[in-house]
Amino acid sequence: MGDHFQRIVDVEAAGDEAGALAERMVGWLVAEGVITRETSGEGVYSQTADEGYVPGPRWYRAVEGSAETGWQPGPVAVMTGRDYYVGGQGQDEADSAVCPRCDTKTVIIDYPEQFEADDEVWRPFREAIAAWKETGGGSTACAACGAVVPVTEWRFGSGFDLGALAFDFWGWPPLGTAFLAEFSRRLGHRTEEQGGKF
């Protein structure tokens, strides 16, 4: 199964509520038997966490279908603090950003001609994201309509999300749709899913 992860990012939690939310979600997952309170760093390569919660006796409740015989999922790492999260193999830029005011798409990585971000296009986003990480606020002006839009409102291409709370399931079978819906409902926030390999 290798070192792959499935990640749930809470894209609405504020930085100062992430810690309490994380604790509440861990409490729920432990009560459900999906994880235990025991932690381990084995097979955990999360960007800001080096250990996670060991799977519980009913870990299969979180996955699609019935438990696969012999599957041993890895720990579930919980990350708090404002950050950007990338799926896939983890490049540091989004490939595109759509303005929520005028719906214009700004292309950042011009596939298939380019495989790297246009630094001039990406720079204002990178700077706004850095400001947001630092202070909780950061905005970028839309080149099409001129609106100054908070970075948390731009719709970045898939696999690039901003959030203050994220959960990495290391080496788990595909998480179930009912579980993901319940997860989001309990957070009380919109979530995005990512997948990738270390």
Ligand SMILES: [Zn+2]
């Ligand atoms: Zn715009």
